[in-house]
Amino acid sequence: MVYSLRIVLTHEHADAVLGLDDIRVVQPHSPTNDIDPTAIYLTQYVMDSRLYKIEGYFPSKLSIAKRICSGFMMSIAMLDDVYFKLREGQEVRRVAQLDWRIIEDDYDKPFVASGLKFVPLPVMHGEDYICLDFLFGEKSKVAYISDVSRFPSNTEYVISKSGSGQLDLLILDCLYKKGSHNVHLCLPQVCSKFFQKLGCPEKKT
CATH class of the missing domain: 3.60.15.10 (Ribonuclease Z/Hydroxyacylglutathione hydrolase-like)
Structure with missing residues (x-):
């Protein structure tokens, strides 16, 4: 039996979440992000945390955001600049496609x-x-x-x-x-x- 990739988060500190966008390297390749998302299991507290704004950094739908930096470590202060809404004429960039699933603590x-x-x-x-x-x-x-x-x-x-x-x-x-x-x-x-x-x-x- 073959299982698809699943990820379970323990908390929202940097060592637990800042590698999530790199999941794209084990997802099927699609320049337009037209793939099934990877399930991410996490608590509502982790999802709602303002410290890292997880859902904003790793949007499940590329139609509302794009990645402009990759391949190097970024400081927390830079993270707000990583994703932003696409403007007319901007190219679609490949990012990890994630499906957030809330669990109880x-x-x-x-x-x-x-x-x-x-x-x-x-x-x-x-x-x-x-x-x-x-x-x-x-x-x-x-x-x-x-x-x-x-x-x-x-x-x-x-x-x-x-x-x-x-x-x-x-x-x-x-x-x-x-x-x-x-x-x-x-x-x-x-x-x-x-x-x-x-x-x-x-x-x-």
């Missing part, structure tokens, strides 16, 4: 993408920000945990043995080998606290 409201069920896992990315990570897989359970500093008790329960059962694979954000950080877990906190809560014995080195 609630582990009781899973969604399905390409036949795979995803369970949303809200985590704290600093005490003032919620990042959305995911649990997926039926026969083998995988938890993808990006940009986390603390686990709310409900999320911690969902990925524990007593919640969804033993994880087969945990992909976990870990910023530094030593010390600590205010918006990310670091290796000492992961080894001394989190693995034990998941039912994994701490490995002595």
